[in-house]
Amino acid sequence: MRYHGAMTESIPSRRLDPKVRTAWRVQNAVGGIPLLLIASAVTSGLAINNVSMALSALPVLAAVALLALWLTLIPAVRYRRWRWDVTEDEVRLQRGIIIIQRTVVPMVRVQHVDTTQGPILNAFGISEVRVWTAAGMHAIPALADRDAAELRDRIATLARVTDDGGV
Amino acid sequence: MAESELRRTHPLTVAVRTLGGAGQVVGILFGVIVFSAAGGTESVLAAFGFAALALLLAGAIGASQWLTWAYFRYGIVGSDLLITEGWLIRKRRSIPLGRIQSVDMRAGVMLRIFGMVELSVQTAGGAATEPEAKIGAITRDEAEALRAELLQAGARSRAAAAASGGMGGTVGAAEGAAVSGGGVTGLEGGTWEVSTGEPADRVLYEHKVGLGRLALAAVTSKGVLAAMTVVLAVVAQLFGLAADLAMDFGGADVIEPAIEGTAALGLAAFIGLSLASILVAAAVAIAVAVSRDFGFTARRIGERVEIEAGLLERRTGGIPLRRIQSISIEEAPLRRLLGMVSVSVVTAGSGYSSDQNQQATTSTTVIPIASREELGSLVRGLLPEARRFPEMTPVPTGSLRFYLAVPLVLAALTLTALTLPVLLLAPEFFRLAAGGGIALLMAVAVWRILMWRHASYGTDRDSLGVGHGVLGRYRVRLHRSRIQSLSVRQNPFQRRAGVATLIAVSVAGTSSEDHVVRHMSSSDAEAIVAWYGSRE
Numbered sequence: 001m002r003y004h005g006a007m008t009e010s011i012p013s014r015r016l017d018p019k020v021r022t023a024w025r026v027q028n029a030v031g032g033i034p035l036l037l038i039a040s041a042v043t044s045g046l047a048i049n050n051v052s053m054a055l056s057a058l059p060v061l062a063a064v065a066l067l068a069l070w071l072t073l074i075p076a077v078r079y080r081r082w083r084w085d086v087t088e089d090e091v092r093l094q095r096g097i098i099i100i101q102r103t104v105v106p107m108v109r110v111q112h113v114d115t116t117q118g119p120i121l122n123a124f125g126i127s128e129v130r131v132w133t134a135a136g137m138h139a140i141p142a143l144a145d146r147d148a149a150e151l152r153d154r155i156a157t158l159a160r161v162t163d164d165g166g167v
Numbered sequence: 168m169a170e171s172e173l174r175r176t177h178p179l180t181v182a183v184r185t186l187g188g189a190g191q192v193v194g195i196l197f198g199v200i201v202f203s204a205a206g207g208t209e210s211v212l213a214a215f216g217f218a219a220l221a222l223l224l225a226g227a228i229g230a231s232q233w234l235t236w237a238y239f240r241y242g243i244v245g246s247d248l249l250i251t252e253g254w255l256i257r258k259r260r261s262i263p264l265g266r267i268q269s270v271d272m273r274a275g276v277m278l279r280i281f282g283m284v285e286l287s288v289q290t291a292g293g294a295a296t297e298p299e300a301k302i303g304a305i306t307r308d309e310a311e312a313l314r315a316e317l318l319q320a321g322a323r324s325r326a327a328a329a330a331s332g333g334m335g336g337t338v339g340a341a342e343g344a345a346v347s348g349g350g351v352t353g354l355e356g357g358t359w360e361v362s363t364g365e366p367a368d369r370v371l372y373e374h375k376v377g378l379g380r381l382a383l384a385a386v387t388s389k390g391v392l393a394a395m396t397v398v399l400a401v402v403a404q405l406f407g408l409a410a411d412l413a414m415d416f417g418g419a420d421v422i423e424p425a426i427e428g429t430a431a432l433g434l435a436a437f438i439g440l441s442l443a444s445i446l447v448a449a450a451v452a453i454a455v456a457v458s459r460d461f462g463f464t465a466r467r468i469g470e471r472v473e474i475e476a477g478l479l480e481r482r483t484g485g486i487p488l489r490r491i492q493s494i495s496i497e498e499a500p501l502r503r504l505l506g507m508v509s510v511s512v513v514t515a516g517s518g519y520s521s522d523q524n525q526q527a528t529t530s531t532t533v534i535p536i537a538s539r540e541e542l543g544s545l546v547r548g549l550l551p552e553a554r555r556f557p558e559m560t561p562v563p564t565g566s567l568r569f570y571l572a573v574p575l576v577l578a579a580l581t582l583t584a585l586t587l588p589v590l591l592l593a594p595e596f597f598r599l600a601a602g603g604g605i606a607l608l609m610a611v612a613v614w615r616i617l618m619w620r621h622a623s624y625g626t627d628r629d630s631l632g633v634g635h636g637v638l639g640r641y642r643v644r645l646h647r648s649r650i651q652s653l654s655v656r657q658n659p660f661q662r663r664a665g666v667a668t669l670i671a672v673s674v675a676g677t678s679s680e681d682h683v684v685r686h687m688s689s690s691d692a693e694a695i696v697a698w699y700g701s702r703e
Contacts, residue, residue: 135651135679
């Protein structure tokens with residue numbers, strides 16, 4: 001079956017806050033430190049046991065390569081792929097770097113909304129908006145604090161209004 | 168009822184609970200003493216000591232149970248079920264009647280002898296608060312009266328809340344039902360009036376499962392195989408223990424002739440013995456399963472499905488329609504061969520679970536076993552709202568390679584990793600290892616091909632059907648109002664081939680459940696997303 005079944009339905013229009021790329025890079029740098037430490041430990045372990053220089057350097061090289069990707073390319077691609085939209089009827093999300101995932105959450109299913117931020121996002125003035133259904137949570141990971149608060153309030157209103165309005 | 172008029176549970180509760188608790192303790196002590204004082208005069212002293220200890224413990228348990236009973240009171244006060252309990256720490260629980268999902272009853276042999284039951288009130292609400300309130304033991308009549316009152320008052324209170332247009336806290340969000348005016352949109356999208364004290368207890372349909380069918384269900388169930396293995400293991404242990412004891416007591420003179428005797432009988436005896444043990448194990452497992460579901464009766468009463476079953480312990484549980492998240496038609500491999508199906512229902516919140524496990528997902532069997540021909544009329548009787556099952560489309564032929572690709576690659580890699588050492592260290596076994604490896608790869612391929620063949624999906628006006636299975640066939644029906652969110656996932660290979668993976672999320676017990684259709688046609692996935700998002 002040869003047909004181009006790329007998801008052609010309209011891609012949600014809104015994006016995340018651009019500052020999130022830097023925030024992600026900082027997060028990845030912090031997260032990458034333990035990885036580097038472990039890799040260097042493995043490398044020194046191998047070197048001490050007289051494994052050839054080339055072989056024992058592999059773990060560190062691999063870790064450095066991974067970190068390089070994580071700090072440069074990945075956040076940019078991830079930002080570019082992240083799209084969202086909130087209408088009266090539903091919340092639409094599209095995300096993914098290699099595997100693209102699109103999610104639809106009808107407004108009638110939304111139980112509540114909140115915003116949250118860790119210390120790194122806080123420093124950049126970014127918050128995460130989390131939409132809760134009975135089955136779990138869906139998050140828009142990075143919006144400017146004020147935009148996040150506005151969206152949260154808007155969803156809260158829409159969810160309530162739609163419930164009362166009935167089918 | 169005023170708060171001062173709260174009732175007590177029946178005084179016999181103390182006796183029954185004490186016997187239960189004390190019995191367990193006595194049993195454990197007995198086991199310990201027997202095994203430690205395996206012989207000699209110390210055993211007499213041990214016996215006395217044991218008796219004294221047991222009496223002391225029984226007394227302590229009895230006293231504690233009496234205190235618990237004395238301080239336990241319950242009753243309906245205003246629009247709440249009020250329970251006050253505790254002698255050391257006083258606890259007071261007030262459950263709004265509107266939050267009561269179902270009222271279940273349970274009675275073990277002891278209680279049944281005295282005509283009493285234990286009531287279990289299941290409430291709507293997350294896992295944060297205790298989902299269950301137990302009242303026991305009370306006489307059966309009292310229990311039935313209380314239950315009728317609770318369910319009716321609950322329905323009335325919910326209708327009132329709905330009519331006044333406020334969501335409040337009484338309508339659980341996991342019900343997924345839109346509320347408008349005085350009606351409640353149910354499973355099928357139609358509306359029916361919430362009963363307000365009307366024939367809420369009228370039995371609309373009843374189905375009883377006969378003993379033969381139950382035995383068949385037990386024989387073909389997955390649980391029986393597991394149980395058989397356990398029983399066999401226990402029997403093997405006992406044989407070993409017996410041999411050890413014989414050794415200890417009789418010494419070699421007992422063992423030698425025994426071994427010679429059995430060796431003489433030879434292989435035939437051994438096989439015969441093994442078969443006999445397996446049969447006994449199977450019989451025990453089947454007996455346990457049948458006794459657990461003895462007299463299985465499923466009834467449709469008002470807006471709930473009631474299940475009553477059990478021989479030694481009789482339980483009665485209700486599944487309110489509002490809490491039903493999905494309905495599964497299951498054809499386990501053996502049952503499928505015989506043309507039999509079973510139906511189970513997944514409920515949200517702490518639903519009634521037939522195997523007494525408060526697991527995160529609460530799946531209740533509504534029809535343990537029935538023939539395919541009977542299925543239609545049974546579902547029409549018990550769950551008419553769900554009698555239509557969407558027409559299912561299988562996943563496209565082109566997706567077979569997706570089902571095979573990753574697992575085969577992984578299997579091949581694992582095999583290489585395992586056979587390479589064999590090749591290097593013990594080359595003479597390589598052929599064997601390679602042969603086994605190829606057989607394994609073929610098994611994986613067959614498994615995945617079967618999985619691909621049974622993957623299917625379908626929608627009708629307001630429900631989604633997801634089909635899966637390898638040897639058996641399982642189909643799940645989800646009303647659109649029970650789907651909390653819908654996702655479509657696509658990797659670059661899928662994109663090029665025009666397939667995608669659909670994920671429908673529903674609430675199951677206190678966690679979420681994913682219903683996945685892998686590698687389906689992406690245009691159909693898009694269509695389902697459109698169907699889901701449309702307001703109709």
